[in-house]
Amino acid sequence: MNAPLPDVPDVRVVGLPQLTSGFDLVHRLDLPMHLKVHGALEPMVGERLADLAEAVSLNGRGGAHFPFAKKLRAVAKSAIRRGVRPVVVVNGSEGEPACRKDTVLLCRAPHLILDGALLAAEALGARQLAIAVTRDSTEASMREALAERGLSDRRGRGLRARVVRTPERMVSGEASSVVRAVNGGPSLPPGRKVRASDSGVAGAPTLLSNAETFAQLAVAARLGPHRYCNTGLTDEPGTTMLTVSGSVGRPTVLEVPIGTPLRYVMELCGAPPMPQAVLSGGYHGNWIDGLTAQGAIISRKALATAGGALGAGALLPIGPDTCPLGESLRVVNWLAAETAGQCGPCKLGLPAAAAGFSEVLGGGGPTSLEAVRQVTQAVRGRGACKHPDGSVRFIQSALQVFTDDLAAHVLSGGCGRPTQGVLPLPAPGYEEEGVPSGEKVAVDWTLCEGHGVCAELIPELIRLGPDGYPAVADATVPMHLRGRAQRAVRRCPALALRLEATATEQPAPTRRVLPRGGG
Template sequence: MNTPLPDVPEVRVVGLPQLTAGFDLVQRLDLGMHLKVHGALEPMVGERLADLAEAVSLSGRGGAGFPFAKKLRAVAKSAIRRGVRPVVVVNGSEGEPACRKDTVLMCRAPHLILDGALLAAEALGARLLAIAVTRDSTEASLREALSERGLSDRRGRGLRVRVVRTPERMVSGEASAVISAVNGGPSLPAGRKVRASDSGVGGAPTLLSNAETFAQLAIATRLGAQRYGNTGLMDEPGTVMLTVSGSVARPTVLEVPVGVPLRYVMELCGAPPLPQAVLSGGYHGAWIDGLTAQGAIISKKAMATAGGALGAGAILPIGPETCPLGESLRVANWLAAETAGQCGPCKLGLPAAAAGLSEVLGGGGPTSLEALRQVTQAVRGRGACKHPDGSVRFLQSTLKAFTDDLAAHVLGGGCGRPTQGVLPLPAPGYEEEGIPSGEKLAVDWTLCKGHGLCAGVVPELIRMGPDGYPTLADAAVPMHLRANAQRAVRRCPELALRLEAAPAEQAPASRKALPRGQS
């Protein structure tokens, strides 16, 4: 099925709107309507701004959840120590197929994001504000908003503002990948642990946070800590933006007060009364079983207690009519294809993990399940960026959440349900090096003699089994491994290996390649 989410899905609000105020009046708040709805914003000195962010417990809304006040103070301290002007970066690189909340804000309330970013830039004395985006819609909206304010990247101005386009890839939203793009390089993680607050854009201390975080800062500045805290929970005040998709009647972006029951959020979007499970936090998140989800509430602590994660605010229930392991395999294959190809755990480990899950679903037995567990353990904590860890978190959560289905596939003939493709993935349309090629490797077992040359050429896709014969994933070959796969086919002395078209549901999830680091 796989219907990708639209750029701007339906938007709903529970309680009084804050970030989404004015959405009932117009499709997009231009500067005039923005000021009518929200009012003017007074500047605030750095320490007062940090105190406010601390008082409202403002943390990053992009998934990591790092306290914003700590970031702000760290950047200010580093800038003062080094005697350089810092840089502010809005991370709008929403490359995950299940997330649209930042896209909605950038398309419909761009000035609210700019308010927060300009507030931080003025408090820090920054001379450059960069905004990273992944889509035509968000780029057009933000460029129009900057034009309405008279802001540009021209030299000689007090504050230069630059819009940077990044590819719509999972790894493009990683902090160091965004900084690389702003610097004019590829949108790839740096592969080394360097704090942006010490050295970011152009080597300067850099304050980087996602679009919703800056919008929340603008709301908190207008309301003040006390009024902001009247909504939500004592330890997690305010509202949160969610993207709800999966087995729902209509994919929706919602603004809800922290503390709203998860069950109510799903009911608003037409989810099944009792879903099998709910994927929380997106494709780097974790599954919450259906019964536990009925009693969970929307908050970082509560979601973690329930075994899930709030993360980037993606909520994806799945109904009883689809195979949860088949759904997870589709996501695992996509995550493997999203590798930056810069480290072994990502380049080799994630395809091996996806292949292992495919073998389990194909009736590989307890041996294949144990091999999958070993692969995920080997990948964890060893990647150059957060993508391998996030992907392994998803896979390990899948194995833990669906034990009955796992047993049916491992010990029997499967669960008997089709994979309906309810978890959204990108639409066909482009080919990029991390994207499946539309082909898969196949073996003619009547010819194979177990020489093992193929496993040496393309170990990402083929490994030798305990019986001395190759085992390989029933999954599409990623574009960046296609040449190696062709080489493995040519090197097979028995002519037993071939490339063939992948099944339709494994056809390339391709998208139009976007220029990296282009402003």
């Protein structure tokens, strides 16, 4: 199977829509339709906006669930202390194959996201707004939305706004990767932990949050705390967006009140009546066994109590006819290939864990199982970013939940069921969008005349400076931008642009397969 999810799956709503209001009228809410559906929005001063976010218990919806009010106040405090203008960044980078809820909002309700981002920018006194996206569809929608509002990246405007394209990779959505991409660098974690609220885009305090979070902020600002909190749970009010795939009739994005029974969500999407398990929180999340899932509800705290995780809102049930460990192995191999290659736990540990996991499923016996456990323990907590920890969490969860199947593989060489590939992964060849091309854009300054054609064709890599001449990012051209970079080279009127090879990197160490004798 292994069919990647469509950019914009079917959308369904449980109860009254908030984020998805108007979806039954048009496919995409342009600015006039957005105003008809949601109405105008009044700006708020900084402390009032923080109080609103606190009153509705608004947490980030990208997976970390960090309190938005706390982040907003931290950015404001840092900006005042340093005497600099902060920056607002919308993280719409959705590189996980099982997640599409942010893509749906970016494509169908872009102005709701912009409402929240502009509210925050106005409250903080920010003069720069960046929207990071991963797909052609989201990039086109957000560029159109900025144009509908008369926003651009030109100097002299009260607020400069731009769209930044990032590769469709797991590591591209991490906050530090997004900041690095907005700064003109590669979409990779920098390998050091620096809070964006202290030093983010161009070293300025940066408010970076997930696309759904900004949309939720806009809804709360219109409804007010009392009406917003009428939906959902007392300690987790409002609605949330979910992406449901796996063993279902068709992939679906849903808006549901927090507190909705997980069983009802599964039934609504056509999942088996009693799945073997439900993967909660996506490929950095946890498995919940089928029986426990029957009594769980959609809530960050409730899913954690059940052994799962809400994460970025991805839910993936698997039916009784497929091997759960075989399904997990496919994901583990993909996670190992998604390494940023910047630290040993990620570059060496994850491939070793994947090889060991495969050996266990191939009948490697108890020694191979113990070796996998040793590797995952060694990787955990030692990575330069969150990818190793999330990947190890997925592996350990599979080993803990599918104990009967694990025993069958370890002791008997298999469970007797095929691996049907129900967990979505990218289509073959997607790696071209996630790896650098090995080339950089270079300018011959003796020829450049400042025509600006290059900045129009590849704004992700080239921007016009104050003097009207191009400022080129010192970064390798990603494969998904290589065609446009070549076009910019060909169309330069002064023949001043070229692509040149970057310095050759040292070859990566050969992957070692775990020995049968242990770690």
